[in-house]
Amino acid sequence: MPTSNKSTIPTWFVKIKPQEAVLVLITMLWGGTFLAVHQAMLVSGPFFFVGLRFATATLALVLFSWRSLPGITWYEIKAGVFIGTSIMLGYGLQTMGLQTITSSQSAFITAMYVPIVPLLQWLVLGRMPGIMSWIGILLAFIGLILLAGPNSASMAFSGGEFLTLISALAIAVEVILIGAFAGKVNVRRVTIVQLATASLLSFLMMAPTGESVPAFSSYLLYSALGLGIASALIQLTMNWAQRSVSPTRATVIYAGEPVWAGIVGRIAGERLPAIALVGAALIVLGVIVSELRIRRRAKPQVASE
Template sequence: MNKTKLADIILLLVAFIWGATFVIVQNAISFLPPHTFNCIRFLFATCFLASWLLLFHREELKQFNKKVFFAGFILGLWLFIGYAFQTLGLVYTTSSKAGFITGLSVVLVPLFTFLIFQIKPKIQAVLGVVLATAGLYMLTLSGNSSLNIGDLFVLICALGFALHIVFTGKFSNHYPTLLLTVLQISFVTLFSGISAFLLEDWEIVFHSSVVLQGEVLIALLITSIFATALAFFAQTYFQRFTSAVHTALIFAMEPVFAAVTAYIVLQESLSMKGFIGSLLIFSGMILAELPSIKRKQKTATITE
């Protein structure tokens, strides 16, 4: 199996983990404020990966410099913006609309890739983005399509997630994976902590009746290790073997996995419209996998 195919599988697994843990996070946030929860979640993940770095990959610390620090800051900033504005937007808009608007990062990634790095996506990827966007619409958007301030906040969230994918593609080839991952999630911890201090009742974390809730402890353990530490390490490492546009298409499967998990765990039914939307997203991924026409023509010419 070549590295590109392996990267696709691993990134799809990351999307599955994020989608499958959505129900867990949603439940935990009913006990802890969102920024406070994210601060603890990313703090645990930082401690886990930092310990791994110090114990088994200390040689990466020799490559620490201003450039990798800046790269970690940029990735952490965009990632925090994604999480923060999604949370803020959910106060004013519905989860279905938020899911669709967040999914628009699939459209924004090829746009930013072209505008920032002048990299044109192949036609199959563009068509795949169109299919995935249509699928996201059918899967998540409710009948009420009127816009409000919450939708604007979630759009900023989509910008953050899209730029995180774009810049991960840029930096992942130049810096040690573990060191870069530790830096970016450290900055998310810092930014989330500042937001919690300024905007939330963060002192609730010192109430044992809240923090020691089984749902909260399980959510923190699963999300910090699997959905944060390992997931972002995997993205940072494997995205170097594929394009940012392709990564965005794979991550468009997250709401599909979330819907499936909700069906299994909460017995939430998936409508025919939602099923068709999921199928369109999957079709968009498959279409993006097809070899380009130019490559086919080149291969045919060589064969002749």
């Protein structure tokens, strides 16, 4: 008996929730921030810019959440400090890398944090990744090799690419920490603490890295304020949307972030060699595959006599 055509259409791709549509818009905004940060590095050092960006994000979030602050606990402060430290390292190193590599390269290398997460969980927590996670990790690392130094016969990492890869590792740690504290803390209070911690530590990092306060620039001011407000908006929107969007669907949507960054970068005149584009595509594919799960068919029950 022939089946209906409707049954062959994957409902996963047909039904889109309003929250998922909002996440797509947020991902587009997120992807566009790479070019803005890349341009800001022409007038500022990385850690001053990151500190200013997250200071703005902290103030913006406090305006919306100040009533919840009096109930903060030491546990929430500890959670915020741990997460904020990983954010400082992730964004700080990523921004340092943007001084020497394109925004497109930075976005695709940063996306490596998704397949790195299950690898870290295995090394630190002893949770063995599933087969799809291993396939995703393999695809992503092959893509990383192709993306790194495509004009070099040795495919060696440049300084900026290496810093960005380490930043992806820090972001993966951030994801694991957020998962560890989830459900045990107030989201708004912890978010404020983590943003404030990232800002303060970024300013403190200026001394050991020999970075000085840059001269006043209207572009620096507007970009830091704009990205700070965008960071607060992205964080709040993600927390709201992911209450009803599964982690797998959310990750597939977030996989579009480097794609949007690549589109914005190309519009701005950035060009990646063909082999680098293949590597970028493998990284995105690895991100998606690493979040897929194989569903096992349930064994048919044998009727007892």
